[in-house]
Amino acid sequence: MLQKDTNQSVIQVEGLGKTYPPDFTALKKINLTIKHGEIFALLGPNGAGKTTLISIICGITNPTSGRVLVKGKNIISDFRATRALIGLVPQELTTDAFETVWATVSFTRGLFGKKPNPAFIEKILKQLSLWDKKDNKIMTLSGGMKRRVLIAKALSHEPEILFLDEPTAGVDVELRKDMWALVRGLQETGVTIILTTHYIEEAEEMADRIGIINKGELILVEEKATLMQKLGKKQLSLELQKPLKQIPKALADFDLELADDGHCLIYTYDTTAKQTGITALLSKLGDADIKFKDLSTNKSSLEDIFVNLVKETT
Ligand SMILES: Nc1ncnc2c1ncn2[C@@H]1O[C@H](COP(=O)(O)OP(=O)(O)O)[C@@H](O)[C@H]1O
Numbered sequence: 001m002l003q004k005d006t007n008q009s010v011i012q013v014e015g016l017g018k019t020y021p022p023d024f025t026a027l028k029k030i031n032l033t034i035k036h037g038e039i040f041a042l043l044g045p046n047g048a049g050k051t052t053l054i055s056i057i058c059g060i061t062n063p064t065s066g067r068v069l070v071k072g073k074n075i076i077s078d079f080r081a082t083r084a085l086i087g088l089v090p091q092e093l094t095t096d097a098f099e100t101v102w103a104t105v106s107f108t109r110g111l112f113g114k115k116p117n118p119a120f121i122e123k124i125l126k127q128l129s130l131w132d133k134k135d136n137k138i139m140t141l142s143g144g145m146k147r148r149v150l151i152a153k154a155l156s157h158e159p160e161i162l163f164l165d166e167p168t169a170g171v172d173v174e175l176r177k178d179m180w181a182l183v184r185g186l187q188e189t190g191v192t193i194i195l196t197t198h199y200i201e202e203a204e205e206m207a208d209r210i211g212i213i214n215k216g217e218l219i220l221v222e223e224k225a226t227l228m229q230k231l232g233k234k235q236l237s238l239e240l241q242k243p244l245k246q247i248p249k250a251l252a253d254f255d256l257e258l259a260d261d262g263h264c265l266i267y268t269y270d271t272t273a274k275q276t277g278i279t280a281l282l283s284k285l286g287d288a289d290i291k292f293k294d295l296s297t298n299k300s301s302l303e304d305i306f307v308n309l310v311k312e313t314t
């Protein structure tokens with residue numbers, strides 16, 4: 001069994017760019033290090049460049065600039081060695097319709113130069129509830145079952161790194177649960193997992209680290225726990241009777257922002273702190289003779305952080 005050592009980098013993406021002909025820039029100078037044994041979620045809206053990025057790492061798409069190393073080896077000059085380390089569950093359903101489940105999964109293992117191992121194939125088919133379908137032709141399977149076959153294929157050669165491209169977009173609840181159990185089990189054996197998603201909840205539930213990508217730019221990479229601390233922040237919005245041009249000096253100690261042309265004063269505070277500072281703020285506002293009509297609070301969610309980041313880079 002592999003040891004989990006998240007300090008060691010397993011993938012290094014350096015200055016990676018991709019321009020689709022004639023001149024559409026899908027990725028702009030991406031720098032990213034994936035750590036051994038982590039679950040990394042690449043989160044971003046449709047068209048952000050997620051599939052392009054993982055297709056390059058998996059050697060399906062050529063980069064325009066920059067380079068990628070997988071366990072220190074270049075994905076282009078050492079393609080066979082790096083590709084053999086990787087399992088990819090693609091976003092689109094692509095399977096050989098006329099083959100049986102057993103044949104296609106066993107064949108895929110062989111493609112990566114691995115010796116046959118029927119016991120291992122049996123194990124993954126059982127894990128994916130595909131065992132009783134092993135002799136069925138792929139074309140007779142439902143969409144959910146076909147997706148399970150894609151996962152089995154991706155795992156057939158015992159990869160150290162698993163990419164899942166939008167694994168749960170449009171899949172049923174049962175498959176989603178099975179998939180997450182499987183992913184966690186793989187992580188325990190030392191497999192590094194990179195998933196793409198446009199669902200914030202998915203990144204939140206599964207990932208150790210989250211990278212946010214928008215319009216081909218990686219705009220944030222952070223430990224999920226750190227992002228969650230940001231989620232622990234709350235905002236108090238005060239609707240002012242008279243607009244302010246700037247934040248008065250007397251209030252400089254507070255984390256304040258003006259919004260709505262100075263009609264709204266927003267105070268951000270940490271819900272995990274001993275004191276929120278609200279009482280002190282309200283008393284200072286009284287001293288400065290700043291009156292408000294209404295007040296409300298809201299908790300910032302990953303959704304807000306995401307939307308704000310995406311807005312900033314647009
Ligand atoms: N083969 C291609 N030729 C031209 N443009 C492409 C091609 N593949 C993807 N794109 C464009 O690149 C952008 C990023 O696509 P993609 O990587 O699939 O995004 P995501 O997976 O985040 O939805 C999109 O605007 C898409 O239309």
Ligand SMILES: [Mg+2]
Pocket residue numbers: 050051052091165166
């Ligand atoms: Mg995609």
